[in-house]
Amino acid sequence: MKFEPRYAEENVNVSEQNPLLDFVRLSLLLLGILFGVYLVLGFAAEKIAERLPPNVEAALADSFAEQLDYKAFPRTRTYLQQVLNQLADNSHLSGFHWQVSVQDSPEINAVALPGGHIVVFTGLLATVKSENELAMVLAHELGHYAHRDHLRGLGRGLVLLSITAALGISGDLPSFIIPSLQTFSLKYSREQEAAADLFALDVVAQTYGHVGGALDLFQLFAQQEQKDSHIPAFFSTHPDAVWRLQAARKHIRQNNYAQAAVKALPRAGKLPFPNDVQKLDGDGQPLP
């Protein structure tokens, strides 16, 4: 018999699939699974973190409290602490002795850390024009404690971190997967920020008898957000300033909070106070 070569036209070794469709299908599936895990675990972690007793929280805070510089900007810090104490006394909050520290950083932000440690960045202080604005910022952070947001954020953050770490081990996944999870968590935090705003308004009204000037800073941010296409760092964790401002205004109307003249900042009238450095003795030790 003679050898007769024949050619097989069909390729059996390659699957007939559109890889682009495959990609869309798999990405959606993976995102769906991750969102599911994040929702369930995040919810559980949040519930656990919310119920942490104050002593556990204080122990948690001890691990980072050393890194907070309570000696920087001593006069500014003392003034902030006075304002904060007034607010705390009027807020019926209990559990901690709230402590504020000033951090030298251009970021326009303030953070509420576990254990009652509030950190305010000098970038934010520089934009504050009256004591009422400052009180609003500090009361906003107190609001986070009142709603236990600082712990809830911790619980969710931990879950997000675990998911990211697990994905990192399993291979190089597309770079858009993790940012989309983070966007989701930002949207979630918007609700918390708005709730803290309303709490802050109540406390400021209780303390000063009116809410005059309280929203000035937020108004500034909202205006900036509208005209700036380049979004400053403040909004990455405090999104939708306009939306928050509207919610705050509605709250003021509903509660008939009075408007009155603002209380000026003491001394030079600007924060942080000029020449606000720690006085050191000859050995480099701080003077009492």
Place this chain on the structure above:
Amino acid sequence: MEDLIIFVILFVSSYLIGRYKEKRHFADIIRREKELLALPALTMKQTEEYPVAEAKLVTGNVVIAGDYFKQIMASLASFFGMRLSVAESMMDRARREAVLRMKEQATGADAILNVRLQSMKIGQRSTITGVEVMACGTAIYYAK
């Protein structure tokens, strides 16, 4: 945001270019396979009927790169453990191209016996920079 834009640009361009290149390569492979159809490449070790006048080693070697799109698909598919069609086509191209090159080296031969294929991944850990396939066999010339 910049990351996302860069990702989309890389992803789309790599998909389009990769698809185009692959299509052209397959067309080229099919054309050459048909040309070299008369030269059989076999896995058997010896012929039974004809006396062999000459035998020599022939090899064909090829490296095919895995593009950005294929890498992304590979990492996604590895998460679920499924058929990886983008890698299948890459391997298929490499195998057939290697056999073709081997055949092209065996000028005037009557058959290539004892053909072996070897493949290797090029790339660190889970990344596929490319695949290498080597085909080797014994080209034989019958005594006329």
